[in-house]
Amino acid sequence: MNRRVASADALQVRFWGVRGSTCASGPQYVEFGGHTPCVEIRCGERLFVIDAGTGISALGASLGMDAPAKVDILLSHLHIDHVGGLPFFKPTLLGKDRTIRTYCGNLDGESAKAAFDRLFAPPLFPIRLDQLPAHFEHHGFKAGETLTFEDGLTVGTHPLNHPGGATGYRFHHRGRSVCYISDIEHSDPWPDPGLAAFIRNADLMIYDGMFSETEYTYCQGWGHSTWQKGVELAKAAGVKALAIFHVLPGHDDIFLKAAEKDMQAVMPTAFIARERQGIALQPAGEAAADKAKTAVA
Ligand SMILES: [Zn+2]
Numbered sequence: 001m002n003r004r005v006a007s008a009d010a011l012q013v014r015f016w017g018v019r020g021s022t023c024a025s026g027p028q029y030v031e032f033g034g035h036t037p038c039v040e041i042r043c044g045e046r047l048f049v050i051d052a053g054t055g056i057s058a059l060g061a062s063l064g065m066d067a068p069a070k071v072d073i074l075l076s077h078l079h080i081d082h083v084g085g086l087p088f089f090k091p092t093l094l095g096k097d098r099t100i101r102t103y104c105g106n107l108d109g110e111s112a113k114a115a116f117d118r119l120f121a122p123p124l125f126p127i128r129l130d131q132l133p134a135h136f137e138h139h140g141f142k143a144g145e146t147l148t149f150e151d152g153l154t155v156g157t158h159p160l161n162h163p164g165g166a167t168g169y170r171f172h173h174r175g176r177s178v179c180y181i182s183d184i185e186h187s188d189p190w191p192d193p194g195l196a197a198f199i200r201n202a203d204l205m206i207y208d209g210m211f212s213e214t215e216y217t218y219c220q221g222w223g224h225s226t227w228q229k230g231v232e233l234a235k236a237a238g239v240k241a242l243a244i245f246h247v248l249p250g251h252d253d254i255f256l257k258a259a260e261k262d263m264q265a266v267m268p269t270a271f272i273a274r275e276r277q278g279i280a281l282q283p284a285g286e287a288a289a290d291k292a293k294t295a296v297a
């Protein structure tokens with residue numbers, strides 16, 4: 001697959017899974033795709049993976065042998081739609097000189113190791129992660145802390161309103177920024193001032209728009225939001241573009257295209273994320289920088 005690297009200097013996003021809760025499959029899900037959450041972020045050449053839903057298998061196949069020796073996977077939280085793809089990520093099979101590092105921010109500083117040791121073990125799973133060829137490291141932090149990596153890159157984090165907690169992330173590179181805000185249920189009052197400050201003036205916010213407003217009335221307390229609340233938050237915080245994400249498995253292409261049309265009537269730069277869709281944000285100040293360029297592979 002042509003990876004369409006637009007620029008080594010760009011901040012790039014590619015969606016590998018956009019469904020919440022569980023996969024969707026069938027001819028009515030072709031345009032938006034069926035995998036659960038996984039997003040590739042590139043700060044220049046530097047790879048970050050957000051979440052390890054089933055979409056991470058497609059990302060791993062795309063990376064192939066070109067995967068970095070160390071892959072950093074930033075987890076929003078450990079619900080199964082966000083971690084179930086981890087053993088199917090190809091770099092875990094490439095040898096013991098490969099390292100997979102996970103980062104988890106909603107366990108009061110604890111890493112995901114104990115949870116993974118329970119989930120990926122008999123009788124729930126045939127093998128344990130430490131039986132895979134790659135070396136795993138699991139890191140814990142408290143959402144709200146800034147993550148600093150050995151190459152000097154930093155990633156902002158923020159706690160999100162979700163059962164058991166979740167972590168939002170803010171990536172920045174060459175004057176551009178992208179925020180990942182899923183899974184989240186909007187709060188009252190809304191927009192939440194702390195969250196609005198965290199995402200302020202971002203070029204793109206990826207936001208949990210799982211439910212329609214009608215569905216939400218039946219699903220309060222389940223930890224998810226609507227595109228309308230995403231637009232409210234984006235507008236209040238000066239966010240330039242909005243990608244609705246973590247969409248309901250029952251929302252087919254016809255439903256989502258109609259919802260997208262309604263949303264674009266109130267925020268023209270908003271869209272519903274499609275699996276394999278890529279976005280390249282050129283460095284701020286450069287000629288082509290004023291508009292996010294979207295390419296669907
Ligand atoms: Zn989820």
Ligand SMILES: [Zn+2]
Binds near residue numbers: 077
């Ligand atoms: Zn969740």
